[in-house]
Amino acid sequence: MRHVISVLVQDHPRVLNRITSLFARRGFNLESLAVGTTHVPGLSRISLVVSGDDHTLEQVEKQLNRLIEVLKVTDHSEPHVERELCLVKVHVAGVEERLAIKDIQEAFRARVVDVAQKSLILELTGDSGKVGSFIEALRPFGILEVMRTGAVAMSRGERTLKVREKREAV
Amino acid sequence: MKGAEVLLKALEREGVEVIFGHPGGAIMPTYDALYDSKIRHILVRHEQGGVHAATAYARASGRVGVVMATSGPGALNLVTGLADALMDSTPVVAITGNVPRALIGTDAFQEADVTGVTMPITKHNYLVQDVNDLPRVVREAFHIAATGRPGPVLIDIPKDVQLSEFTGSFEVELDLPGYKPTLKGHPKQIERALDALEKAERPILMVGGGAQHAHGELLAFAERTGLPVITTLMGLGAFPGNHPLWLGMPGMHGTVAANRAIHHADVILAIGLRFDDRVTGKVSRFAPHAHTIIHVDIDPAEIGKVVRTHIPIVGDARQVLREMLKGAKPLRLATWWRELEEWRTRYPLRWKPRPHLQSQEVIRAFAEATGGHAIVTTGVGQHQMFAAQFFPVTRPRSFLTSGGLGTMGVGLPFAIGAKVARPEELVIDFDGDGSFQMTLQELATLVKYKLDVKVVVLNNGYLGMVRQWQDLFHAKRYSEVYLADSNPDFARLAEAYGIRGVKVERKEDLMKGVEAVLSADGPVVAEFKVYHEEGVFPMIPAGGAAEDMIIEHPAEKEEVEA
């Protein structure tokens, strides 16, 4: 099963290294990883897409929690918003293709962010499924490059990834 | 005040009395400051010896062991020992020098990415970039090493940071918002656990290294309930090895009684252990009749990692046992004990006597001569298992061995660390001829600090444990395990260091040899030439289950069903 996990960390040097090294060492399957700073100075937030059975996911969460610089781990099983940003550079053979690509762009609500004689860069935001379909739709035209950020996620409603203690107090 | 002095002052504030270490270029400012410090330094001959000694110091004393090394090669020599300390959950702080900050990343002389290399084999590590961070980093390192599930922490300090002028403060607060170990077990779960035990017909209590500090509570709990107790290799000594409730060690070379008890148990209370594969064998066939497994561990990640757990209790073994003791009642286990007693008397640990001198009888002779009253260290191999089987220690923190990593060569440095920690104790290293040769340079450390350690080399002329597997599972194809053609004369080697050497070759000289070792004033290296075709039994082959237990060598075969 595919899981999206958010991890709140202290943005110390090598903290990302600790997380990827943990995944490598324990043989966890990491599909994507996205990281960025937060509104709180000193804290970064990481979104991980992980696949595995329940036992593996339980271990992923527990092993992440063992890292000293990890403050909070959430497996987004509850209603949440998931988004990925994708840039696709697609080949444009002629006017006909340009029009066909425009149709796809509109259907997906993508944006054109670069126009050249023989290519376009399209930008799309959406969940991973939508991004995947978008890429497939463009494939017949000749995809030159793709860059996906990997999913980022956030719980819906009041629930937040608060900087509260990750384990019960002593 | 310079960084190096700040470091030593911070160590003093942590109560550090001893550092095991070896100097070199990038740590020289700290060694210069050490010259004026009241902290004792034990100069080892190889950094690996230092980290193992610090590990044993920690395990024998319950305090944090400290080791120090220079950059690059010095720090990398710590790698095995750090991994060993991590696997066996031992609090160690390693301090390493590194090249000056400006040279980091340039492939400078003796530069290595030590924080990178040690990331997966430490509980945490630090690269100190600012001299003013030193007091906080040291405070955090000791806190992290010693609390929760203990483990090694490394502090890497560039040389120029050691030389920088300090303008900070020693009054530091721990700032570890992501680190809050749970110590107190959940009352509801404790209640459920007691309830399950009360209803059990064939319950057992299994304890590991995480219960070494809880020996008092453990004894009280076992005696109150009457539960049979099984101690893992790391748990030896947490419960007295001469107690009627003790069934011995489980797993690959465990007792028949312990393994059968696990096989037939309906409720298992496991405390401070992690169900290593050497204990469980094939997990799907482990404890097939246990409908309730209660797992007490301070590390939540261990619970449910290997075996399915029905009642998880995250907490410190000692605190949880104290709580459990409040509700513990004597259990009615007479029928169960009759079965256990039958297995125990029918299959005691034993060996087939041969005309040759045998490892088992050597160890048994030392156990009898000392009344089990010693700190025992071992290498890794057959001799290690024989020591676990035939030297039943009766006190906690007295059986120091490499459990999780199985590191050959820990015997002598462990003995050094133990003797430094508890100088009043008799310390015996039961070592293998192979294992001993991995770190025997530390004999010089015995001499330098007049450490009265008794090294008993069980010389079978082979990498015996590997030979045993080749014998059983590789059609006796003895590939690269023969040592006897090139082993040194261990007694004369000791004498070259100025250490008393003893050599025993014949069965009839055994007692004389034991006497010579124990009565010697000062360190001894005693070589016992033992039978080379011995096997360690009982044995559950790797990946097997209790039912696959081999009690004696197949050639002298007697298999039992569980």
Ligand SMILES: Cc1ncc(C[n+]2csc(CCOP(=O)(O)OP(=O)(O)O)c2C)c(N)n1
């Ligand atoms: C550093 C290291 N290398 C290799 C091994 C694999 N190994 C396990 S036991 C053993 C043989 C040990 O020989 P010895 O110390 O003579 O003990 P014996 O089994 O003969 O009693 C070996 C090579 C190990 N555990 N550690």
Ligand SMILES: [Mg+2]
């Ligand atoms: Mg040997």
